[in-house]
Amino acid sequence: MKEKIIEAKMEIEKNYPILKACRFCPMCRHLCTSGLLTNHESDFPRGRALIIYNIYKGEKYNEDYVNSIYNCTLCGSCRAGCEGNFNLPLLIKSAKQDIVNEGMEPEIARKMRQSIIENDNSFFIEKEKSFSNTLEFKNFVKNSKSENLYLMGQDINFINHEIAEAVIKIFTALKLNFTLLNEETHCGKVLSLLGYEEDAKKKAKILYEKILNSGCKRLIISDPLTFDCVKNDYPEWGLNLGSEMEIMHISQFLNEQINKKALTFKKSDKITMLADSEYLAKMNNIFDEPRNVINTVTGSKLVEPLLNKKEALATGEAAFIHNGEIFKFTEKLGEKICREARRINVQAVVTLSAIAKRNLKLCETQNIKTDNIEVMEISEFVAKYL
Numbered sequence: 001m002k003e004k005i006i007e008a009k010m011e012i013e014k015n016y017p018i019l020k021a022c023r024f025c026p027m028c029r030h031l032c033t034s035g036l037l038t039n040h041e042s043d044f045p046r047g048r049a050l051i052i053y054n055i056y057k058g059e060k061y062n063e064d065y066v067n068s069i070y071n072c073t074l075c076g077s078c079r080a081g082c083e084g085n086f087n088l089p090l091l092i093k094s095a096k097q098d099i100v101n102e103g104m105e106p107e108i109a110r111k112m113r114q115s116i117i118e119n120d121n122s123f124f125i126e127k128e129k130s131f132s133n134t135l136e137f138k139n140f141v142k143n144s145k146s147e148n149l150y151l152m153g154q155d156i157n158f159i160n161h162e163i164a165e166a167v168i169k170i171f172t173a174l175k176l177n178f179t180l181l182n183e184e185t186h187c188g189k190v191l192s193l194l195g196y197e198e199d200a201k202k203k204a205k206i207l208y209e210k211i212l213n214s215g216c217k218r219l220i221i222s223d224p225l226t227f228d229c230v231k232n233d234y235p236e237w238g239l240n241l242g243s244e245m246e247i248m249h250i251s252q253f254l255n256e257q258i259n260k261k262a263l264t265f266k267k268s269d270k271i272t273m274l275a276d277s278e279y280l281a282k283m284n285n286i287f288d289e290p291r292n293v294i295n296t297v298t299g300s301k302l303v304e305p306l307l308n309k310k311e312a313l314a315t316g317e318a319a320f321i322h323n324g325e326i327f328k329f330t331e332k333l334g335e336k337i338c339r340e341a342r343r344i345n346v347q348a349v350v351t352l353s354a355i356a357k358r359n360l361k362l363c364e365t366q367n368i369k370t371d372n373i374e375v376m377e378i379s380e381f382v383a384k385y386l
């Protein structure tokens, strides 16, 4: 038993400087997505760091401690607003690994893990229901090598097929030589964010080999979590796609095509706001490309929320669990962004992920006082005005 505790402490020990900095620090409290949702001290950065400090000093995880760690939406707002550049989400991820090593993770995390391992999604949807399995999809899978490979990510592959259809429409309009994976498997990111690092690496290896076998030179990815995983986690996991391979988020690809003047649009006259993606903006510094896409399609009708880039509200891309159940505040997260959109009188909100689109759908239904706000993922937005 003693050995187990020492082992469980090991991952957080690797991040001791973060623990030391965060345990008494209140400076990013006002940015914390989970804390602002519940107002519980244990859901704010300092509360979490203090819990991890208690574990470091020899206390054992209990249900409340585990919930505090798993309630973190891993949105990166604390890190983005930290003057000392301390990576608190990394410490929280290491605490999750320790919790998993002790077998104390929430039951729902175990079920999500199983669902990803068996069906390549964390939503408990059968593999056969993926977009990868539709005839429409298979028509675009080429046997011969293709320069461009498109990856959807689990949200689009299993829930929001319409986003993949929009991307295919854009590629077709561009006469782009592209292909799709016959069966797109999970990149491993959600497993890693739930604390299952070894499972994540195993899942990642399967997708990595499929990407290599496709012979592509460029990967174009819709889902921000998948993009972040392939771009940043794969090299750390020893899965190097080579310096020759270009990895782009779809918004970067669209921006490139616009700069080349390869796309022309029927202009949208709607005042439009961008809902930034935490895994693109805060983790990968992708701010300008989606803005340029929106400004081009709307003829410079992009308006910015009053919050600055660091303070941008999280869309909930990595919010999976709350108090041992499936995360239930998705509507609240969406509503916060919608309120901001209403405040600056926008008519459309463009998102950079399927999950953000789902969470923001409330803008279309709850906007009682003004005209409805249209919510679209960026590929749908571009495809609509082609």
Ligand code: SF4
Pocket (backbone or CB within 6 Å): 021, 022, 023, 025, 026, 027, 028, 029, 045, 046, 078, 079, 081, 082, 083, 084, 085, 086, 087, 088
């Ligand atoms: S991330 Fe930075 S600002 Fe936030 S608690 Fe830690 S040291 Fe303080």
Ligand code: SF4
Pocket (backbone or CB within 6 Å): 031, 032, 033, 034, 035, 043, 044, 045, 048, 071, 072, 073, 074, 075, 076, 077, 078, 079, 088, 089
């Ligand atoms: S990652 Fe987000 S939810 Fe987690 S502690 Fe930081 S700000 Fe709070």
